[in-house]
Amino acid sequence: MIKIAVFGLGLVIAGCAAAPAQDIVGVEDCTKAAGLDKRTGCLQSNVNFLQQLITKNALEARQRLNAASTEIIALKSEVASLKSMVATLQTSVEQLKAAQKAPDKKPDAKAAPEKKPEAK
Numbered sequence: 001m002i003k004i005a006v007f008g009l010g011l012v013i014a015g016c017a018a019a020p021a022q023d024i025v026g027v028e029d030c031t032k033a034a035g036l037d038k039r040t041g042c043l044q045s046n047v048n049f050l051q052q053l054i055t056k057n058a059l060e061a062r063q064r065l066n067a068a069s070t071e072i073i074a075l076k077s078e079v080a081s082l083k084s085m086v087a088t089l090q091t092s093v094e095q096l097k098a099a100q101k102a103p104d105k106k107p108d109a110k111a112a113p114e115k116k117p118e119a120k
Contacts (some may be wrong), residue, residue, distance in 0.1 A: 026053070 026049050030042035 024050075 027046045028042050030046065031040050033039040035102050
């Protein structure tokens with residue numbers, strides 16, 4: 001049991017050393033600033049940058065969502081028109097089938113036998 005705990009602790013330590021902090025493009029490293037005012041300004045600059053990035057991403061997401069919503073509405077209307085076309089085609093097929101069956105149901109009138117031409 002102790003061997004497993006030591007092994008797990010070793011993996012955690014190795015994982016922490018192998019996974020450095022992730023840098024965000026555009027964010028400054030404020031730890032290098034000398035004075036408190038400079039650090040505060042650096043942090044505020046980072047906050048402003050991140051807020052602008054969040055706003056830009058939210059706007060892009062909203063635009064993509066609106067575009068997708070518009071496309072969904074257009075596709076729904078197209079599906080509705082296709083459904084109506086299918087319904088009209090089905091009724092016309094049923095009418096054609098009924099028209100074909102109607103002559104078959106009538107008994108044929110006795111036709112006069114054909115006269116063969118007499119040979120002379």
